[in-house]
């Protein structure tokens with residue numbers, strides 16, 4: 317229980333996958349209860365070794381969200397209210413940025429307003445998903461569409 321409490325504290329009692337609050341007092345078998353997601357990725361494991369940085373290897377997740385049990389790669393979803401085409405897999409993109417920096421095209425949007433909404437959401441989401449990673453967004457226009465780039 318001590319470990320769960322530490323991981324919960326580190327993540328502010330918020331599920332790293334769905335970004336919703338986790339109630340530490342839920343019964344352990346409730347799908348909304350707290351659990352530890354230990355699916356540390358290869359990139360992250362390597363980086364921890366290299367820099368001896370204190371990147372978290374364990375994250376807080378709802379029991380219901382934490383269904384992979386090491387078998388599947390974790391997935392962070394884009395919210396339904398954003399109008400984006402070709403949304404990039406968020407965790408994969410974040411890992412590449414953590415590994416070598418640069419920029420990742422995250423989504424294509426039909427209007428600048430949609431691209432700005434997606435940018436705001438992404439930066440806010442990443443501030444909790446990857447607290448050690450400093451990112452900003454850039455919006456590029458191409459062929460009448462708006463590309464949301466995530467840059468280090």
Ligand SMILES: [Zn+2]
Nearest residue numbers: 331334378381
């Ligand atoms: Zn969750």
